[in-house]
Amino acid sequence: MKTKPDLQSVTLRRATLDDLNTLEQIENNCFAGDRLHRRSLRNWIKAPHGEFIVAVSQSRVVGYGLVWCHKGTRLARLYSLALLPEMRGSGTAVRLIRELESATAARGYLFMRLEVAKTNQAAAALYRRCGYRVFGEYHDYYEDHSDALRMQKTIQYLSIDKTQRLTPWYQQTTPFTCGPAALMMAMASLDQSQVVDQKEELDIWRQATTIFMTTGHGGCHPLGLALAASQRGFAVQALINTEGPLFIDGVRSPHKKEVLAVVHQQFVEKADRDEHIDVIYAEIDQQRISDWLQAGYAVIILISTFRLDGKKAPHWVAVTGIDERCLYVHDPDAEDISQLAIDNQYLPITRQDFDKMSAFGSGRLRTAVAIKKQG
Structure with missing residues (x-):
């Protein structure tokens, strides 16, 4: 009769480059597909935004757990967990998960997410025992076309979110269409019949673009997005904390500044003529966002990406929601190869961090658009 490994003999520590050969062997032993290759393992060992912990038994690495910490938010993802067959049933997997949760919570993260094959009932049961709960599915997720369950756990106490809105996620298809992507998500959260595709994304961008930004194509003006939403049957409140032309702080060319000012004035005049748009020139605070959500509005807001990517x-x-500690957002940008759609949905951002992120440029521009079905 085979004896189960002694859990007391297993120790946990951070992975080092000396573990690379063994980690590669474990990866090949445990997974038929969707493996982390040697180069990826090396990068994760050195990555400052990861928690990479190995389990050691009798001086031999017998498993590992890897967490990716989403920069600028309070969301982390259990990226991979692997254990040699002889260690299964020893309790080592639970210890690894708890150690990863503890290390991640110590960094200030609040939520841990993961995905697991829907057919892998043993692994799903393990995560459920550890407190993870299913909140969705990914279809055709793995190399073998099987589906994945999406699971989440609060790893630090958080009050119950009473204003979370079920919102479909859409990934922007160009570097300059985050505004249309965010607006489409907001509209679809209120009306399931709303079109959410690239054609609509680019159509909204043409309606709302500022033409120029600091470089490249222009992003979207809040009043341009407000007009696009109004034309699609929504009542709109647009809040801006300045009455002057927007997005000119970082523009050096006098010609571009002049064009931006003309476009701004055009949007102001069009919004003034639109009876379904209420333009409010005032500072945004989180209470107003909460009030909007409580009143059934869907909200999009402009942020600075500095805390997300340093740019x-x-x-x-x-x-998508707000509670005592966090605001939750859908981010339409998922260019980082480490990110999946799951990393960009219902992102928890602490109120303190969000207050800093929601002011853009040297002029501290704050602006948001709230929409609601008319009638």
Whole structure:
């Protein structure tokens, strides 16, 4: 009769480059597909935004757990968990998960997410025992076309979110269409019949673009997005904390500044003529966002990406909920190869961080658009 490994003999520590050969062997032993290759394992060992912990028994690495920490938010993802067959049933997997949760929570993260094959009932049961709950599915997720369950756990206490809005996620298809992508998500959260595709994304961008930004194509003006939403049957409130032309702080060319000012004035005049748009020139605070959500509005808001990617770019996101500690957003940008759609949905951002992120540029521009079905 085979004896189960002694859990007391297993120790946990951070992975090092000396573990690379063994980790590669474990990866090949445990997974038929969707493996982390040697180069990826090396990068994860050195990555400052990861928690990479190995289990050691009798001086031999017998398993590992890897967590990816989403920069600028309070969301982490259990990226991979692997254990040699002889260690299964020893309790080592639970210890690895708890150690990863503890290390991740110590970094200030609140939620851990993961995906697991729907057919892998043993692994799903393990995660359920550890407190993870299913909140969705991915179809055709793995190399073998099987589906994945999406699971989540709160790893630090958080009050119950009473204003979370079920919102479909859409990935922007160009670097300059975050505004249309965020607006489509907001509209679809209120009306399932709303079109959410690239054609609609680009159509909204043509309606709402500022023409120029600091470089490249222009992003979207809040009043341009407000007009696009109004034309699609929504009542709109647009809040801006300045009455002057927007997005000119980082523009050096006098000609571009002049064009931006003309476009701004055109949007102001069109919004003033639209009876379904209420333009409010005032500072945004989180209470107003909460009030909007409580009143049934869907909200998109402009943030600076500095805390997400260090680039200080203006970026539109859809707000999906708020509670005592966090605001939750859908981010339409998922260019980072480490990210999956799951990493960009219902992102928890602490209120303190969000307050800093929602002011853009040297002029501290704050702006948001709230929409609601007319009638």
